[in-house]
Amino acid sequence: MKAMKIVLGLPKGSLNNVNRGNTYRLFRDAGYEVKGYEPGREENEIEITNDPEIKAYLTRPQSAPVELNREMLDIAIIGEDWVREESINSGNGSIKKIGDLDYGQTRLIVAVPQEEPYRSLEDFFLKNSGRERPLLCFTEYPNLTRDFFMKNPGYRELFGDSKPVVQIRGLRDGDNEMVQIINSDGATEVYIAKGADLIVDNTQTGSSLRKAGLKIIDTIMESSAGLYAGPSCTGEKLEKAEMIFKQLYGATKARNYFDVKFNIANHRADDVVEFLVRMKYCSDEPTVVRGREFSQVNVLIDKSRFPEMLEEIKGFGASAIVRENVKQYIE
Ligand SMILES: Nc1ncnc2c1ncn2[C@@H]1O[C@H](COP(=O)(O)OP(=O)(O)OP(=O)(O)O)[C@@H](O)[C@H]1O
Numbered sequence: 001m002k003a004m005k006i007v008l009g010l011p012k013g014s015l016n017n018v019n020r021g022n023t024y025r026l027f028r029d030a031g032y033e034v035k036g037y038e039p040g041r042e043e044n045e046i047e048i049t050n051d052p053e054i055k056a057y058l059t060r061p062q063s064a065p066v067e068l069n070r071e072m073l074d075i076a077i078i079g080e081d082w083v084r085e086e087s088i089n090s091g092n093g094s095i096k097k098i099g100d101l102d103y104g105q106t107r108l109i110v111a112v113p114q115e116e117p118y119r120s121l122e123d124f125f126l127k128n129s130g131r132e133r134p135l136l137c138f139t140e141y142p143n144l145t146r147d148f149f150m151k152n153p154g155y156r157e158l159f160g161d162s163k164p165v166v167q168i169r170g171l172r173d174g175d176n177e178m179v180q181i182i183n184s185d186g187a188t189e190v191y192i193a194k195g196a197d198l199i200v201d202n203t204q205t206g207s208s209l210r211k212a213g214l215k216i217i218d219t220i221m222e223s224s225a226g227l228y229a230g231p232s233c234t235g236e237k238l239e240k241a242e243m244i245f246k247q248l249y250g251a252t253k254a255r256n257y258f259d260v261k262f263n264i265a266n267h268r269a270d271d272v273v274e275f276l277v278r279m280k281y282c283s284d285e286p287t288v289v290r291g292r293e294f295s296q297v298n299v300l301i302d303k304s305r306f307p308e309m310l311e312e313i314k315g316f317g318a319s320a321i322v323r324e325n326v327k328q329y330i331e
């Protein structure tokens with residue numbers, strides 16, 4: 001029987017960037033040996049040397065949903081924004097989310113120049129009701145933008161059910177010439193300086209918007225990276241996809257934990273263990289290694305609870321306290 005191979009799309013761009021969403025590190029932390037995917041030095045074909053059942057390709061998140069639908073890929077790491085952009089006109093059906101991976105967080109927003117009086121998209125449409133020139137919006141997400149505009153009460157009041165014109169290079173669709181949504185291929189915020197009225201773009205730190213002198217008047221959606229499966233991912237491929245997700249999720253979850261070790265005099269060891277369990281400062285129970293006069297205690301603790309635990313264990317006389325990051329945590 002031919003060995004099963006699952007075809008995986010790994011993202012190029014912001015989702016494989018050391019300062020944004022480092023998918024390479026996530027795979028390494030999850031235990032995969034990855035060759036040809038170091039951020040900035042990606043190859044088109046990527047090797048996962050310790051898992052021959054995975055065949056990986058470098059993929060732009062923008063085109064990964066199309067490749068899933070066309071069964072060129074079985075699974076892919078994609079930002080939810082691109083999955084929705086591809087699926088919104090077809091009932092959101094064919095691409096399934098295996099699970100969210102809790103990184104690459106962005107917000108898809110509507111922005112206008114800081115000095116404009118608009119407080120929301122509804123306000124924007126209503127304040128422009130008498131206008132004779134078309135309203136121009138640039139975006140990398142024309143489908144989500146059109147859907148959002150058409151559901152807006154201000155848009156509906158002025159234009160009813162008519163569809164804004166959408167232009168993607170030479171292709172045009174829609175009947176409302178007064179609102180035009182034009183495809184951008186990046187650097188979207190600059191279109192305002194060039195004469196656009198508004199943009200729809202994703203934002204993370206907000207620095208691109210600030211630099212361009214823009215303000216947010218509405219939010220279309222929040223997005224983060226996840227593992228998605230296309231229609232070809234069934235049977236043993238789906239089982240494999242779920243296993244890959246568990247490994248990756250273990251690595252993202254681990255980022256919230258510290259591995260803490262400390263010494264405690266043997267006569268206080270039982271008290272400290274009882275305290276750690278009672279306070280749920282450990283996963284199940286602490287690991288204790290007993291020495292001649294001191295015991296070494298080991299717990300896995302949520303990072304946000306570490307400072308309070310530190311104070312408490314010092315009260316028990318803990319010494320030689322060591323804190324380390326955790327690479328993977330599977331419950
Ligand atoms: N600053 C950011 N930080 C984290 N994730 C981001 C950031 N910008 C975009 N993303 C996410 O990364 C994915 C791809 O983003 P985007 O479409 O902007 O392309 P890109 O990766 O920046 O590449 P390119 O500039 O070539 O278009 C999207 O899902 C988006 O939500």
Ligand SMILES: O=P(O)(O)OC[C@H]1O[C@H](OP(=O)(O)OP(=O)(O)O)[C@H](O)[C@@H]1O
Nearest residue numbers: 014186187188202203204205206207208
């Ligand atoms: O809120 P921020 O932290 O500034 O991040 C958001 C910006 O990052 C991405 O663009 P990128 O820099 O990848 O360039 P692009 O616009 O050409 O895609 C995105 O499209 C935003 O413009």
